Amino acid sequence: MHVELVRWPAEEERLAEVRAAGLARLVLVPEGVAPPLTADPLEDWIRLPATDDDVRARLRVLEDRARGAVEDDRPELDENGLLRLGGQWVSLPPVEHRLMGVLLDRYRAVVSRDALARAGWPDGIPGRNVLDVHIVRLRRRLAPLGLVIRTVRSRGYLLEQGRVEAATGS
Amino acid sequence: MHVELVRWPAEEERLAEVRAAGLARLVLVPEGVAPPLTADPLEDWIRLPATDDDVRARLRVLEDRARGAVEDDRPELDENGLLRLGGQWVSLPPVEHRLMGVLLDRYRAVVSRDALARAGWPDGIPGRNVLDVHIVRLRRRLAPLGLVIRTVRSRGYLLEQGRVEAATGS
């Protein structure tokens, strides 16, 4: 993810272009000049002179926003079984709601099948295949949100954002 | 729209609270201290000492963002049963007016069938299917405005703007 550096007001035209292109940008504003203001989260400005650290800090945030428009916000699960992520949502039936609770508590970490079974069926698991089936169903329901449940063989499962894998290990 | 001013690192706890509450905030960072970084567009920081103009500039941007985050054109319902949205309007009969009231109070959140029943029929619900029927009728009336009532099975209903919903994979 790249962030454009734009001098203001010297490069006014370029700022307009970069804005139109929807690129992230940091505007450098010398002393005594009013900064250009916009509500666009992909734009920030900094007053010169500034330390390299401060410039880097603002650049990092802009990079995060540029990247994270899609990635990296954490899904939210409410008490009504609604799972929200990036403006979209899906509703989860009771069992899957409970399973999702544990997976989110340990987001991006492995959750054992045992822990999942206990969470999904506090009164004891009905059959030995039930968990697997519900994992499949949960996977399908999560797909539209870009969430993926990975299998960690003989260890358990792990919830994360679905990345576009460079190559499937085939 | 209000923006919280938070001193850093003195008011670290308060920053956490304000973040959790989703309020817009400007973090004041003294010289020589690393600013707290987040991709959240509702947070910004400024290096002290700073001019009043620079502070005001950052406040204005945050106010704009806070306003934009909330104002995402919400439908308006008046006491005469007129529901307006985006220049258009429809009129709602008494029962549907009351139902719509609760749905709007909890816009985009789940409202239980029970809560709807109590709102629509304060003196007790006449039959057990009445609510379903009125939901259907309300749906038809809302359609021209682009509003949609989603079913959240065994939990209730939810009112939102009719976007193209990610369908469940068949």
Added chain:
DNA sequence: GCAGGGGCTTCACCGAGGCGAAACAAGCGT
């Protein structure tokens, strides 16, 4: 290398219940 087996995935199916919607029958105000 090959066969066996455990772990996991997926499908097809069933019963129960939640929900949708059409059709019908009043009631009410204008």
Added chain:
DNA sequence: ACGCTTGTTTCGCCTCGGTGAAGCCCCTGC
């Protein structure tokens, strides 16, 4: 008298949770 609103019945679909069974993949023992 007419149209709009409200309540009721009824039929049928879809979802949800659970079960059995088939198949795949990887590891392991021989």
